[in-house]
Amino acid sequence: MSNPFKPTAGATPPLLVGRQPVLDAFQESIEDGPGSPYLLQLMTGARGVGKTVMLNELGEVAQANGWVVIHVTAGPGMLERIAQRARVRRQELGAVDRGHGATTWSVTTPLGGVSRQSPSPEAESWPWVDEVAALLDVLAAHQTGVCITVDEIHSLDVEQMQTLAGDIQMLIRESRPIALIMAGLPRAVEELLAGESRPTTFLRRAERPVLRDVPVSEVADSFLQIVTDAGRSLSDELAMVCARATNGYPFMIQLVGYHTWRQGRTGPITAEHVTAGVAAARARLGALVHEPALADLSEVDRTFLVKMAQDDGASRLADIAARMGKTSQYAGVYRDRLLKAGMIQAAGYGLVDFDAPYLREYLREHAAHLMADRHTRHTRSDEGGPG
Ligand SMILES: Nc1ncnc2c1ncn2[C@@H]1O[C@H](COP(=O)(O)OP(=O)(O)OP(=O)(O)O)[C@@H](O)[C@H]1O
Ligand SMILES: [Mg+2]
Numbered sequence: 001m002s003n004p005f006k007p008t009a010g011a012t013p014p015l016l017v018g019r020q021p022v023l024d025a026f027q028e029s030i031e032d033g034p035g036s037p038y039l040l041q042l043m044t045g046a047r048g049v050g051k052t053v054m055l056n057e058l059g060e061v062a063q064a065n066g067w068v069v070i071h072v073t074a075g076p077g078m079l080e081r082i083a084q085r086a087r088v089r090r091q092e093l094g095a096v097d098r099g100h101g102a103t104t105w106s107v108t109t110p111l112g113g114v115s116r117q118s119p120s121p122e123a124e125s126w127p128w129v130d131e132v133a134a135l136l137d138v139l140a141a142h143q144t145g146v147c148i149t150v151d152e153i154h155s156l157d158v159e160q161m162q163t164l165a166g167d168i169q170m171l172i173r174e175s176r177p178i179a180l181i182m183a184g185l186p187r188a189v190e191e192l193l194a195g196e197s198r199p200t201t202f203l204r205r206a207e208r209p210v211l212r213d214v215p216v217s218e219v220a221d222s223f224l225q226i227v228t229d230a231g232r233s234l235s236d237e238l239a240m241v242c243a244r245a246t247n248g249y250p251f252m253i254q255l256v257g258y259h260t261w262r263q264g265r266t267g268p269i270t271a272e273h274v275t276a277g278v279a280a281a282r283a284r285l286g287a288l289v290h291e292p293a294l295a296d297l298s299e300v301d302r303t304f305l306v307k308m309a310q311d312d313g314a315s316r317l318a319d320i321a322a323r324m325g326k327t328s329q330y331a332g333v334y335r336d337r338l339l340k341a342g343m344i345q346a347a348g349y350g351l352v353d354f355d356a357p358y359l360r361e362y363l364r365e366h367a368a369h370l371m372a373d374r375h376t377r378h379t380r381s382d383e384g385g386p387g
Pocket of ligand 1: 010017
């Protein structure tokens with residue numbers, strides 16, 4: 001029996017837990033048409049909470065409504081990639097329409113006061129917004145639109161961001177059926193929006209759904225359903241044990257499900273399977289989520305986190321600074337860096353807490369390897385691999 005769980009970044013889960021309201025809001029906005037709020041969204045959420053999956057799912061919603069969907073990840077050349085995809089789709093649709101005798105090819109697109117020649121498939125490519133506008137012209141005959149999703153928006157450079165925002169604003173002003181759904185890490189997105197330029201003002205008006213952990217009871221229900229659908233069985237009690245071990249953290253849902261399932265690939269799932277599965281899931285969470293995230297940080301960043309992990313709950317900046325033997329001001333610089341990196345979150349005045357589940361435990365277990373220590377530089381054993 002194949003394992004139904006998908007503990008891989010961006011992989012569509014067997015069951016999308018706790019996100020129906022986000023899907024419904026988007027569907028409603030597609031029905032309501034241009035100018036509806038959820039056609040412009042800037043989604044934020046911690047690592048592994050399901051941002052990429054959500055972009056895919058919202059893309060599915062758009063597609064089910066006959067819209068053309070273009071998924072991209074922010075980075076150099078992103079706007080050109082959107083232009084290229086829009087062009088390919090327009091050509092495909094044009095070919096189909098010509099087959100049916102329609103005349104969608106020879107559209108003239110007055111945009112920004114400039115009237116354009118009829119596009120031919122061979123012509124050199126246009127600026128991204130013109131490509132999208134031309135695709136929208138073709139789609140007008142079908143009364144559908146274009147949905148663009150941009151993942152990891154926080155890694156978009158300012159120039160591309162301004163172009164994207166300004167052009168989308170223009171398409172919206174023209175009442176075009178266009179949806180732009182972006183996703184990124186919370187603090188980094190906040191910084192992106194902190195600028196004073198007009199395009200970011202426009203983006204600040206986007207709907208801002210925050211993806212959070214999902215209710216544990218819904219996770220338990222999902223385990224029961226997935227396991228049953230896949231032809232095995234699981235008691236209500238064990239489903240709840242699994243669900244609690246996930247803390248409602250979406251990546252952990254897939255890890256716990258996957259590793260519990262594989263303890264015995266057929267027959268009922270037992271208490272032994274669950275115990276071993278949860279332990280394996282926790283170990284994998286460390287290797288897959290915490291370890292790479294920590295590797296991206298500086299030694300002082302990691303030291304800050306290790307000192308923070310001494311607390312059982314939220315930490316005071318002053319305490320962390322004292323444990324580091326530094327001033328609060330010094331520690332504050334690292335707090336800001338870690339907030340931006342999505343490792344920690346503000347937890348009230350002067351307080352910070354971890355963002356990812358089990359990160360505290362992971363840091364405690366691996367403290368010795370993670371801290372900055374000038375005198376024993378060789379104690380870091382990156383070559384040794386995870387324990
Ligand atoms: N609502 C959900 N219910 C169940 N599983 C989910 C849900 N959302 C995401 N997952 C699972 O969680 C994992 C992480 O999802 P995803 O890669 O979308 O997270 P992300 O927020 O994009 O992470 P990152 O910030 O690292 O890019 C995947 O294995 C995915 O299948
Ligand atoms: Mg992602």
